[in-house]
Structure formats: C-alpha cells, structure tokens
Amino acid sequence: xGFHDKLASAWRATDSMLCVGLxxxxxxxxxxxxxxxxxVLRFCREIVDATAHTACAFKPQIAYFAAIGAERELEQLxxxxxxxxxxxxxxxxxxxxDIGPTAERYASEAFERYGADAVTVNPYLGTDSLQPFFxxxxxxxxxxxxxxxxxxGDLQSLDTEGRPLYERVAHLAVDRxxxxxxxxxxxxxxxxxxxxxxxxxVGDLPLLVPGIGAQGGDVEAxxxxxxxxxxxxxxxxxxxxxxxxxxxxxxVAAAQRAAERTRDEIRxxxx
Amino acid sequence: xGFHDKLASAWRATDSMLCVGLxxxxxxxxxxxxxxxxxVLRFCREIVDATAHTACAFKPQIAYFAAIGAERELEQLxxxxxxxxxxxxxxxxxxxxDIGPTAERYASEAFERYGADAVTVNPYLGTDSLQPFFxxxxxxxxxxxxxxxxxxGDLQSLDTEGRPLYERVAHLAVDRxxxxxxxxxxxxxxxxxxxxxxxxxVGDLPLLVPGIGAQGGDVEAxxxxxxxxxxxxxxxxxxxxxxxxxxxxxxVAAAQRAAERTRDEIRxxxx
Numbered sequence: 250x251g252f253h254d255k256l257a258s259a260w261r262a263t264d265s266m267l268c269v270g271l272x273x274x275x276x277x278x279x280x281x282x283x284x285x286x287x288x289v290l291r292f293c294r295e296i297v298d299a300t301a302h303t304a305c306a307f308k309p310q311i312a313y314f315a316a317i318g319a320e321r322e323l324e325q326l327x328x329x330x331x332x333x334x335x336x337x338x339x340x341x342x343x344x345x346x347d348i349g350p351t352a353e354r355y356a357s358e359a360f361e362r363y364g365a366d367a368v369t370v371n372p373y374l375g376t377d378s379l380q381p382f383f384x385x386x387x388x389x390x391x392x393x394x395x396x397x398x399x400x401x402g403d404l405q406s407l408d409t410e411g412r413p414l415y416e417r418v419a420h421l422a423v424d425r426x427x428x429x430x431x432x433x434x435x436x437x438x439x440x441x442x443x444x445x446x447x448x449x450x451v452g453d454l455p456l457l458v459p460g461i462g463a464q465g466g467d468v469e470a471x472x473x474x475x476x477x478x479x480x481x482x483x484x485x486x487x488x489x490x491x492x493x494x495x496x497x498x499x500x501v502a503a504a505q506r507a508a509e510r511t512r513d514e515i516r517x518x519x520x
Numbered sequence: 521x522g523f524h525d526k527l528a529s530a531w532r533a534t535d536s537m538l539c540v541g542l543x544x545x546x547x548x549x550x551x552x553x554x555x556x557x558x559x560v561l562r563f564c565r566e567i568v569d570a571t572a573h574t575a576c577a578f579k580p581q582i583a584y585f586a587a588i589g590a591e592r593e594l595e596q597l598x599x600x601x602x603x604x605x606x607x608x609x610x611x612x613x614x615x616x617x618d619i620g621p622t623a624e625r626y627a628s629e630a631f632e633r634y635g636a637d638a639v640t641v642n643p644y645l646g647t648d649s650l651q652p653f654f655x656x657x658x659x660x661x662x663x664x665x666x667x668x669x670x671x672x673g674d675l676q677s678l679d680t681e682g683r684p685l686y687e688r689v690a691h692l693a694v695d696r697x698x699x700x701x702x703x704x705x706x707x708x709x710x711x712x713x714x715x716x717x718x719x720x721x722v723g724d725l726p727l728l729v730p731g732i733g734a735q736g737g738d739v740e741a742x743x744x745x746x747x748x749x750x751x752x753x754x755x756x757x758x759x760x761x762x763x764x765x766x767x768x769x770x771x772v773a774a775a776q777r778a779a780e781r782t783r784d785e786i787r788x789x790x791x
Contacts, residue, residue, distance in 0.1 A: 272622070312618060312625035318633060320591050344618050346642055347583060348669040348730075351543070354583035362589060371617055373644045373664060375671030393644060398619040400646030407680040407688065414685070417678065459619075 252367050252389030252431040256338050256455055259305035260481040266472075266519070267512045268306040268340070268457065270488030271296065271326070272313050277493045279500050286319035293326050296492060297334065299501050300508040306338035306484045308457075327363045338484070339366045340457070344393060346371030346378055353381040360385050367391050369435060369457070372418050376425060383430030390432050394418045394447060397437025397460030415443065419450040433457055436475070438466025438485065445474035453477045455484065461511070462490030468511070472518040480519050487511050523638050523660030523702040527609050527726055530576035531752040537743075537790070538783045539577040539611070539728065541759030542567065542597070543584050548764045550771050557590035564597050567763060568605065570772050571779040577609035577755045579728075598634045610637045611728070611755070615664060617642030617649055624652040631656050638662050640706060640728070643689050647696060654701030660726075661703050665689045665718060668708025668731030686714065690721040704728055707746070709737025709756065716745035724748045726755065733761030733782070743789035751790050758782050 250258070260266060273289040282288040297307060307330050314323040330339050341363050345355040359368035359382075367389025370382055382390040395405055395415040405415040412420075419434060426432045434451065436444045438460035447456065456475055460466035468485075475483045491511070495503035521529070531537065544560040553559040568578060578601050585594040601610050612634050616626040630639035630653075638660025641653055653661040666676055666686040676686040683691075690705060697703045705722065707715045709731035718727065727746055731737035739756075746754045762782070766774030 310622055310625075312616075312622045312629065315591075316625040316628040316633065318591065318595075320586075320589065324589075344642075345583075345615070346617070346644075347581075347615050348667065348735075351581055351583045354581075354587040357587040358583065362587065371615075371642050371644050373617075373642050373675055374667050374669055375674030375676070377669055377671035378667075396619065396645050396649075398645055398648055400648035403646030403692070404644055404685070404688070405646070407685065409678040409680050409685070414675070414678065414680070417675075421674070 251387035252338070253455065255366060256305065256484070259336055259338050262336055263302065263305050264516065265303055265305050265512045266481055266483045266485045266515050267304045267508060268308050268484035268486040269296065269300050269304045269491055269508060270342070270459070270486045271307060271309040272488045272492065274313060275317065277496070279496055281498070286317055286322050289314065289317070289319050290322040290325055294329055295501050296504050297330055299505040300491065301334045301337055303508040303512040304337060306340055308340040308342050308486055310342040310488070324363060327365065331364055339364070340391065340484070341365035341368045344369050344371050346374050348374065349377055349381060352378050356381045356385055360388050367433065369393065372421070379426065380429065383426065388431065390430050391457050392418065392422060392426070392432060392434055394434040395436045395440055395443045397439045397464055397466065401437065416446065416450060419447045422454060423451050427454065435459065438471040439464055441467065441470040441474040444471065448475050453482060455482060457484045457486065459486040461485060462487040468514045469518045472515055476519055485515055522658035523609070524726065526637060527576065527755070530607055530609050533607055534573065534576050535787065536574055536576050536783045537752055537754045537756045537786050538575045538779060539579050539755035539757040540567065540571050540575045540762055540779060541613070541730070541757045542578060542580040543759045543763065545584060546588065548767070550767055552769070557588055557593050560585065560588070560590050561593040561596055565600055566772050567775050568601055570776040571762065572605045572608055574779040574783040575608060577611055579611040579613050579757055581613040581759070595634060598636065602635055609755070610635070611662065612636035612639045615640050615642050617645050619645065620648055620652060623649050627652045627656055631659050638704065640664065643692070647692070650697065651700065654697065659702065661697070661701055662728050663689065663693060663697065663703060663705055665705040666707045666711055666714045668710045668735055668737065672708065687717065687721060690718045693725060694722050698725065706730065709742040710735055712738065712741040712745040715742065719746050724753060726753060728755045728757065730757040732756060733758040739782070739785045740789045743786055747790055756786055
C-alpha cells in the first residue's frame with residue numbers, strides 16, 4: 250500500500266488528523282530517564298505507545314537524534330513504530346535537498362535505513378533533486394511549501410511573476426510532481442490564509458501542517474482552511490505540547506491526555 | 521581564527537582554490553577496501569593525506585555516510601582532518617534548513633559533533649532558520665545560491681520583482697547575513713554567467729563552487745567568472761574526478777595526480 254492510501258486508511262481508522270512529532274530534547278525530557286542517547290529511545294517509545302490511538306502519523310525529527318549521535322536509537326524507534334503500529338504513517342522529518350546522486354543517498358537514508366513511509370524535502374534545488382525520492386514506488390515525498398517559522402516569507406512570499414514563491418511550489422506539486430510520485434506539501438498552521446490558498450490550488454493533496462501548539466497556530470482556523478471535502482486532508486503536527494506536557498512522573502499520561510485533547514479539538518471543527 | 525581568516529590563510533599557504541569533496545561511494549571505491557562502513561573511513565583518510573597539499577578545503581558530504589550508517593566513521597574522519605591538517609578548512613556538506621529550534625540541533629551536529637569550520641545550508645526557510653548557524657562565533661555558513669544541477673533554475677531562476685531568486689539570495693548575503701556571521705555562497709561552476717553575476721553582487725565574499733569534473737563545469741570559465749582581485753575567492757570543488765581517478769591498486773597516487781592537475785589548471789587561469 251502506497252503512502253497516499255496508507256494515510257487515507259490511517260485517517261479513517263483513527264478518525265484523527267493529528268501527527269505526533271518526535272523531537273526528543275534531553276534538556277526537556279524527564280530527568281528520571283537519564284541523559285544518555287538511550288534515554289531518547291525510551292522516551293519516544295513511551296510517547297508512541299501512549300498516543301498511537303490518537304494519531305494518523307508519527308514524525309521523528311532527525312536533527313534531534315543527529316545532534317547527540319543517536320542514529321541507532323532512531324533506527325530502533327522507527328523499527329518499533331513499524332512493528333507495533335504498522336497502520337500509522339511514519340514520516341522522517343529531514344528536509345533534505347541536494348543534487349541527484351546525493352539525493353539518491355538521502356532517499357536510501359530515509360526509506361531503506363529508517364524504513365519511513367514518507368520524508369520531508371526542500372524544493373530549492375528543483376525537480377531533478379526530488380526525482381530520487383519520487384522514484385521510490387509508494388513512498389511519500391513531502392515538499393516544503395510555506396513553512397511555519399516567522400521568517401518563512403523572506404523567500405517564500407517573494408512575488409514571482411504574479412504569484413508568491415510558495416504558490417508556485419504548490420502549482421509545481423499538482424502540475425508536475427504528482428505525476429512523478431506520491432507528493433504532499435508542508436504548510437504552516439501559523440499562516441491560515443496561505444494554507445487556504447494552497448488548498449485551493451492543490452485539490453485533495455495531503456498537507457503536513459506544523460505550527461499548532463508551541464508555535465501558536467490556531468486549531469480551528471487551521472482545520473477550516475485546510476480540510477478537504479471528506480473532512481480529512483491534513484497531518485496536523487504537534488510536538489512539544491505533547492512531548493513535554495509534564496516534566497513530572499506523570500509525563501506519559503500527560504502526553505496521552507494532550508494528544509487526545511488535540512485530536513478532539515481537531516475533530517470538533519472537522520465535523 | 522574564524523572561517524574567513526582560516527580560508528584566506530589556506531588559500532595563501534597552498535596557493536590553491538581546490539576543495540576536495542569526500543563523497544565515498546561503496547560501489548565505486550576500490551574493491552580491495554571491502555564493503556563495510558570502516559572501508560569508507562580508510563578510503564577517505566588515504567585521499568585526505570594524499571591531497572592535503574593541493575587543497576584549501578575538504579568537504580565531506582554527509583549523505584554518503586548517513587545512507588550506510590557511517591556517522592561514527594564521519595566523526596573519525598573529521599577528527600583526522602582537524603588533527604593532521606589543521607590549516608585546511610573543513611566543510612560539512614549537509615545543506616540543512618529547518619525552523620529555529622531544529623536548526624539549533626543541526627548547528628550542534630555540524631559544529632560540535634563533527635567539528636566543522638563551515639556547513640552548507642539551504643535558504644528556503646528564511647533568515648531566522650539560518651540564525652542558529654550564524655550565532656556560532658567564527659563558524660562559516662555557506663548558503664545555497666545557484667546550485668550546479670540541471671534543474672536548479674526551476675525555483676532559483678524565477679523572476680522575483682525584477683531579479684532571479686538566486687540574485688536575491690546573493691543580495692541577502694551581503695545586505696543582511698554578512699552582519700550576522702561569516703557567510704559564503706554556493707554557486708555552481710556549470711553556470712559561469714550566473715557565477716560572474718553573483719561575484720559582481722557580493723564583492724569579496726567566498727564562494728563554494730561545485731560542478732567541475734564529473735558535472736562538466738569548465739575550469740577556465742569558472743576561475744575567470746568567480747575570482748576576486750587578490751586572485752582567490754573560491755573553494756572550487758571536485759569530488760568524483762579525484763576520488764575515483766582509478767579503481768585499481770594505484771588509486772591513491774591517481775587521486776593525488778588528479779588533485780594536483782586540477783589545482784594546476786585552476787592556478788594557470790588565476791595568475
């Protein structure tokens with residue numbers, strides 16, 4: 250089953266558009282777990298098992314593992330998600346982008362080494378830099394379009410012959426990339442007007458939407474702007490607000506409650 | 521000594537603008553080295569020691585290590601370069617780009633974990649995504665501007681209010697980023713006219729120029745387009761043409777000869 254079908258199944262099975270982002274920060278994790286790379290694996294496994302019923306997708310952010318030399322732990326975490334929650338979509342958040350032969354290596358990293366269903370990529374280098382990702386049959390390629398950070402407009406909002414750059418990326422996604430593979434786009438919840446604009450361009454294409462929770466995006470505005478006619482269409486990511494809901498002994502239960510609450514907030518608007 | 525000063529010293533000490541790219545491909549390396557991740561370390565160390573006198577910089581491409589789970593070998597390679605060739609600039613080619621807190625983790629990966637002097641980054645997310653890299657005093661931040669691949673124009677050549685996008689990145693580099701840290705730009709040798717245009721915008725800012733050798737960029741056109749008034753100004757990268765100069769037992773000597781030849785070709789035009 251390819252990425253688009255697996256995601257559609259996950260939306261229906263969980264009735265949830267929540268994506269749980271796995272950004273394990275040794276400085277914010279419960280002290281009782283210790284400060285070794287192995288603590289990151291134990292932390293993320295507990296979060297995953299406590300929130301799997303609330304989420305259509307898990308999204309480990311590779312930078313948090315790479316900064317502390319925890320690639321083996323990321324491999325084990327991905328293997329755990331695939332084995333224990335095989336119907337949940339596994340997204341490697343890596344935002345890779347490089348020339349063809351190098352992109353081929355990054356595709357191996359995401360899809361063979363970590364066994365992800367989808368990977369986030371950066372479009373700045375153009376279509377040929379994305380080709381090695383699209384060439385992996387059934388794998389998802391989630392391209393940055395309008396990111397959630399304050400400075401995202403520096404380049405993405407520049408007027409390019411009558412359209413902002415991020416709209417041009419949205420057009421490329423439907424007009425060109427959707428014939429090459431299973432594409433999706435990243436659009437931040439912090440820009441609901443732009444999210445609505447992208448939705449109007451890309452039809453039913455799935456959107457990965459970071460920026461609710463710690464980044465301040467509004468859930469109601471996000472769901473209204475980005476849902477599709479069947480009520481789904483998005484992977485709405487929350488990382489820090491779930492992972493660090495409590496720094497006390499109740500952190501697993503607190504994370505579960507935060508995930509359920511966010512799923513329910515999304516559902517309430519979606520109906 | 522910061523990145524800009526270290527690079528200027530390396531240019532003078534070696535009288536070379538050659539940058540040796542370390543893209544270790546198990547499928548192309550001499551079979552006698554074996555096919556384990558440790559072979560990658562042995563291969564790169566031999567190349568480094570045989571070519572250090574020819575090069576102002578070494579540039580390991582992290583994707584080649586990540587695809588095969590060889591991060592420990594990359595750590596050891598970087599430690600070897602720093603210890604044995606301390607005056608040669610060490611560039612981690614990673615093309616990272618992410619929102620602030622995540623970019624902070626990538627900056628740790630490049631500068632603390634691997635001890636690089638500089639890292640390549642992608643500007644699509646805007647200035648705030650680059651800030652954590654600039655904030656590391658003395659470290660180099662090499663921003664993608666006009667990349668060497670065939671499809672680089674898809675976004676980079678779009679007209680943005682009277683200028684192509686890559687020129688806007690060049691203007692951001694001098695007008696905004698150069699006050700935040702030690703910036704440089706990536707401009708491909710495969711586009712000498714654009715290289716000349718970027719040089720005219722950025723003054724003496726260093727340029728990392730991939731695309732000669734296997735990618736087909738012309739050395740003479742590159743040097744004429746990108747040199748500065750002191751004759752230097754570029755890190756002209758060659759990877760495959762040096763690393764795989766021979767697949768026989770003479771591969772170390774062949775790599776050395778290829779590096780010396782490329783350095784000499786560059787010097788001949790530079791004078």
